[in-house]
Amino acid sequence: MAIRGTAGPAWIILEIALFRISTAYSKTLLTSMSALSMNAWRYLWLFLLLLILYLPFFLLASVNFAHELKRAYSLPYVWREGCAFSSGLLGLIGLSLMPLSLATALFFSRAIFMAIYGLAVFGERLTWPIAGAIATGIAGVMIATRPDFGQINFGVLLVLASAGLSALSSGALKTLSTDVSSGRVLLRISLLMAPICGIFAATEQHQPTSEAASKRIE
Template sequence: MAQPIPSHLQARSGIVSMLLAVFLYAVLNALAKHLAAEYPLAEVTFFRNAFALLPATAMLARAGGWRSLRTEHLGGHFWRAAIGLTSMVLLFLSYHLMPMADAVALSFSAPLFLTALSVPVLGERVGPYRWGAVAVGFAGVLVIVQPGRGMLNTGALVGLSAAVAYAFAMMAMRQLGRTEAPVTTVFYFTAFSTLLSAVALPFVWTMPTAEGFALMAAMGLVGGGAQYFATRAYALAPAAVISPFNYAGILWACLFGWLFWGDWPGTHVLAGAAIVIASGLLILIRETRRRAEAETCDTSPDMSHTLPLSTGRKH
């Protein structure tokens, strides 16, 4: 019988997996920015999803084969794919319209929108601690876009719209995560996104060159690999350990933007990104403590009759 892997080694493997995922996502974003300058965005999005089906299918095979696709929430998977695809298209467009680091910095505002929208959409109760973190985070967004200096341009608006759409996608993932395995959600998202993005192809199709096709194939495979390593990371270690490493993406965005496009983020972008990241980490810490308290209430035999079984979330 195989010996269980010690928890500290699992955490280390989870961190390495997340860092790999972040790097692959950065490569994916750079490829999307490059390809969007030559091909219609709908076509780029289609190939990103179509080739990602290969890693998604491999993940499915490792998780138990086609039996893992059994679900009673096919409509929920379709909705998650539709809103996730919208976020993807807007994110790729923001990369096309503005420097990579600026777009990535704005994408970090998604947890802020998720926290704010969870109140009216999911019926969650957000306390003053997290509302304060949200307020600070949005102040960081204002530092990035500098509306008083005319920096709130089309690219910034598209980037913020992508963050809002991603927040809605994450809320759909929360709902699905109560009953669905991660690999099931990943496969259905990739499959439905491929079908949905294919609808626009007859209207925008541009025959790719051999190099363009190879880059689009690489983009899809890299994206699928990033999803695999991100899924593996969260399976190996708690979100509180793994999630902060997502913010390493700003380092790769700065590096790739400088190497390939000669872009370097301004001081205001780096300062605003630091504020947004700090607020996101504060929300993560509070959310982790809140869940730990809820689990304690669920499992403590001495206190279960006096403490609520949840801390504000309505099921």
């Protein structure tokens, strides 16, 4: 499927840039709090912000919130957010066990998983330009970060699993957006995850994820 215009690629580039910044900041925060607590808090603030932004519009549109809440707890949404939350959790644990440069390089494997998912589920052809873009991106990350693969450990498997789950959650999000607006999808996701993340954030103690995290492996 061809990409029309530049809006789609521009948003993807922005997402990658913000993700890299947040990954570096997450590395620091993991020295003082657990991965579960951090993941819950960041999701909680995100979904509360989305609810605050979207609620006025949906109230004006007389949206049936009972129906939206029921749809939010349906299997497609639970599956999507389960993948997304698990991806974030595994990624944070893996990040605490390895240098930031290595984690950054491994996170980029998400592009490969997404290409495979698009081919298997949506029948999207992996054209030479797309394959070349993925390969060039991975090569660029390798050159920029120069990861030390001599420090490979169990965290590598966790980060790769995180990248795979992230691709699954992105594919699921695309499926959810086929019959309803993106705004309504975000509203349902927020209604589902805000209370769940609130429970995790309130009950999880702020402890370092691991001994490795407290030593700030770099």
